[in-house]
Amino acid sequence: MEIDREDGRTPNQLRPLACSRNILHRSHGSASWSQGDTKVLAAVYGPKAGTKKNENPEKACFEVIWKPKTGQIGKVEKEYELILKRTIQSICVLTVNPNTTTSVIIQVVHDDGSLLPCAINAACAALVDAGIPMKHLAVAICCCLADNGYAVLDPNKLEEKKMTALAYLVFPNTTLSVLPEGSSLVEDEPVEHGIITSVTHGVMSVDDYFLCVENGRAATASLSAFFRKNFQQSQRDPSKAG
Amino acid sequence: MGLPDSSQDLTSEMEVDAFRRIFPLRFFERHLSESLRPDARPLDKARDTIVNLGLVSTADGSALAKIGSTTMLAAIRMEVMTPSTESPDEGCIAVEFHMPPICSPIVRPGRPAEAAPVISKRLSDTILSSGMIDLKELCLVSGKAAWMGYLDIYCLDADGALFDAALLSAVAAFSNLQIPVVALNDNGRIVAISDEKEQDNASIIEEEAVNKEKRKLTLKNIPFSLTCILHKNYILADPTTEEESIMDTLVTVVLDSSDQMVSFYKSGGEALAYSSSIKSCVELARKRAKELKEILGEMDVD
Numbered sequence: 055m056e057i058d059r060e061d062g063r064t065p066n067q068l069r070p071l072a073c074s075r076n077i078l079h080r081s082h083g084s085a086s087w088s089q090g091d092t093k094v095l096a097a098v099y100g101p102k103a104g105t106k107k108n109e110n111p112e113k114a115c116f117e118v119i120w121k122p123k124t125g126q127i128g129k130v131e132k133e134y135e136l137i138l139k140r141t142i143q144s145i146c147v148l149t150v151n152p153n154t155t156t157s158v159i160i161q162v163v164h165d166d167g168s169l170l171p172c173a174i175n176a177a178c179a180a181l182v183d184a185g186i187p188m189k190h191l192a193v194a195i196c197c198c199l200a201d202n203g204y205a206v207l208d209p210n211k212l213e214e215k216k217m218t219a220l221a222y223l224v225f226p227n228t229t230l231s232v233l234p235e236g237s238s239l240v241e242d243e244p245v246e247h248g249i250i251t252s253v254t255h256g257v258m259s260v261d262d263y264f265l266c267v268e269n270g271r272a273a274t275a276s277l278s279a280f281f282r283k284n285f286q287q288s289q290r291d292p293s294k295a296g
Numbered sequence: 297m298g299l300p301d302s303s304q305d306l307t308s309e310m311e312v313d314a315f316r317r318i319f320p321l322r323f324f325e326r327h328l329s330e331s332l333r334p335d336a337r338p339l340d341k342a343r344d345t346i347v348n349l350g351l352v353s354t355a356d357g358s359a360l361a362k363i364g365s366t367t368m369l370a371a372i373r374m375e376v377m378t379p380s381t382e383s384p385d386e387g388c389i390a391v392e393f394h395m396p397p398i399c400s401p402i403v404r405p406g407r408p409a410e411a412a413p414v415i416s417k418r419l420s421d422t423i424l425s426s427g428m429i430d431l432k433e434l435c436l437v438s439g440k441a442a443w444m445g446y447l448d449i450y451c452l453d454a455d456g457a458l459f460d461a462a463l464l465s466a467v468a469a470f471s472n473l474q475i476p477v478v479a480l481n482d483n484g485r486i487v488a489i490s491d492e493k494e495q496d497n498a499s500i501i502e503e504e505a506v507n508k509e510k511r512k513l514t515l516k517n518i519p520f521s522l523t524c525i526l527h528k529n530y531i532l533a534d535p536t537t538e539e540e541s542i543m544d545t546l547v548t549v550v551l552d553s554s555d556q557m558v559s560f561y562k563s564g565g566e567a568l569a570y571s572s573s574i575k576s577c578v579e580l581a582r583k584r585a586k587e588l589k590e591i592l593g594e595m596d597v598d
Contacts (some may be wrong), residue, residue, distance in 0.1 A: 108402050129417040136414045142562030144450070144545075159425055221560070226568065248568025256425050257517075258557045 060212065066269060068195075068208045068276065073284050074174075075183040080210040081159075085185020087176035091166035092208060094173045100156030104280060113148035115155045120173070123162045134160075141174060141251045143222055147187040156186060167210040168196040170222050170253070175277070182285060192250055193277045197266040199258055200204035205269045219256030221263065223270040225251060227278035246278075247271050264279060320542045327567045328530050333539070338565055340580055342534035344521065345411055348474040349462065349472040357473025361465035363534065365455035370465035372447050372473050379435070379442040386443040387434020392450040394463055400454040400537075418561065419449070419466060422550055424518040426558045429470065433513055436478065443475065457523045459548055464588065467518055471592065474510040518592070519558045520585035521550040524577050526567040533580050547573075549581035553589065 059065070069090030074279065078084035083098035105115040118135045120127070142158060160173045171194030178191050198209050200221035206213065214220060228246045249267065258266075316323045316334075327333055329385070337343070342366030352358035355371035364370075379386060393416035395409040403409045434443040447469065449462050481487045525532040527543040540546065545565025550558040557578070562569055569577075 129413040129420075132410075132413040133417045136410065137563050142564070144564040144566055157425070159558070192579055243570050243572075247566070249562060249574075250324070250560045250568060252560050252569070254557070255421060256561050257552065257558050260555075260557050263417050263557050267571070284500055 058233045060090070060113065060209070063202060065206045068273060068274065069210070069282050071198065071277075073179050073280070074211060075179055075284075081148045081178045081184075081240070083182070083241045085176050085179035085183055085187070086163075087130060087172055087179055088163075089172050089175075090166060090170055091164055091206060092172045092210075093163040094169070094176040095161040095163055096176035096184065098156060098177075098180045098256065099159070099183040100184070100186070101151045101154030102156070105153055105155055113264065114146065114153075116142050117144070117155060117157050118156065118177075120158045121159065121161045121243075122199075123165060129189050134173065137251060137253060138174060138177060139150075142177060142181070143194055144250055145178070145190060145192045145226070146181070147186050147189055150187045156184075165212045167212075168195070168222075171196045171208075171224070174224055175281075177235070179281070179284075184269075190229075191281055191283070193220045193222050193227045193274045194222065194224040194251075195277065196222050197270050197273075199256075199262050199266065203262065205262075206266050207269055207273055217256070217260040219262070220268045221252060221254040223267060223269075224251040225271060225274045226250060227281060228275050230282065238294045244275075246274060300481060310446060319540070324539065324542060328532075333532065335536070337444075339530060340583075342587070343536075345464070345588065347468045347591055347595055348349055349468060351559065356476060357469045357471075359465050359468030359472055360382060360576055361461050361468055363457055363461045363464070364536065365453050366457055366461045367452040368449055368461040368465040368468075369452055369525040370447060370449045370462075370469035372445050372469050374440050374473075374475060375444050375446065376436065376478065377433070377444040379569035380439060383431070384439040385442070389423065389429065389445045391421075391432075391447045391449070391466070392416055392421060393419060393451070395451045395454065397503050399451040405441075411458065411542050414570050415462060418459060418559075422519055422521070422559055423447075423466060426550070426552050427517050428467070428515050428552075430516075437480070442499060447474075454537060456538075457534050458521050460521045460534070462522050463519060463550070467515070467520075468592065468595065470513060470515060471595070473513055475513070477510055497584060509540055509554070517552040517554060517556075518589075519550050519552045520581070520588045521548055521559075522577075522581040522584040523548045524580060526569060526573055526577075528567070531573060531576050531580065533584070545569075546575050549577050551578070551585050553585070555582070 072088045075085045077086055081097040081099055085090050086095045103283050105111050109115045116139050118138045120131045120135045122131055174192055174194035197205055197207050198217040199205055201218050226246050312434055331339055346362045350359045352371045356374045357372040360371050371382060390500045393412055395403050397403050397405050436442055448468060452508050502590060512535060523546050524540055525535045525543045528547040543566040548561040552558050
């Protein structure tokens, strides 16, 4: 039995994606990422000299500032900042620029569900635009569970409210390999099946969680393809300088 | 503890403490290859856990939880408030997690620790979404009065696995909670009655929702959590602060008493979580949930 979604999407279909980079002129890197109506703006400043207190000076340091669309900054924003900071730290090569701080500022333009994954994708695109060295990209997706046990990807705000549980999952991007073996395997699983970050809300069974992870992994292929196409297009476009 | 013989590096000439400070990762990996940790724990064993109830006499419910050296003091204070219009017969719980400077040398007064609001929110989400507390039990007079519980958790010693200890202390505090006696007075307002006053005062009207004696909340689906570190092929359960600072990939699994997953929290980190690691973490969390259930059961908690 299929779920009927209000906007007519299939359960595994993502909303239309749009990404534009280099939109802010003062920042070293910037990107705007939208999934359907959810839109997030990310700006990257850095690397700047010096690290904050209690941070390891032998590695590059990241700080994330999250600005909501309205209202004061509260615990929700602080949690998002910490999750984003740790995710960025795990994808960037920290030893290239030691004793530096890179600031990532996230501005929520509109929240229509799946906000944290949208922000992670925007931050990734902005980091690429700024030229920060990274091991791979972080591809984020939101997967939620309805009460009849079906998993639905990329919900909008109304769908999020109706669902019993949801999971925000971040994976490394899939690699496009010219060799027939494909990507390297770790413990019999391709590298891009490993979870970088996972945040769940609501109660679900362990099997349901694995179902969400499977669906999320399948979606990373299309998201990675979108990233790749978007970055390659601007490379060929001579009017955009870097 | 003798150092293994290796002629090539200078570890054979160094003292253990110096080696631990200068090469912390290698120190730990030497232990991990023998499936042990520096405090002689096996990789999948959590530290000794102690729970004490009812320590704070001024609070309506309190508990102290110690996992190894990590110490959390939780206290609940109940107050009467008007419920919101969207849920007129439900009470409310506000969770706040504090990290005072006593808990760790990194925390200084005036600048709140980075981890504090995040753990605060995670605790709040976990407690509310697990359904441990039926908010309808906190209702006094539908639409007019309901209980608001202020849960404050103070970290007294931060030695790793803060979320686990905080959740345990919160659950124990709720089990110790006794809702104060109240009555409806002439003005239609709820007043608290202290233990010494008599109940036969003519001005006190008894509604069916107002309690006559102190009662406890029924807790169902109690959540239990376990934090693990993923490092190469090893999974370490219940890390200390030293282990957390060296190996930065933490995974927290919260399971409830009916084996449902309340939360699977992994926030970045060098190691990626593959299906096998996820399964192992969930298994370790199951074992730990059984242990914690027994410990709480000894305290006469349902």
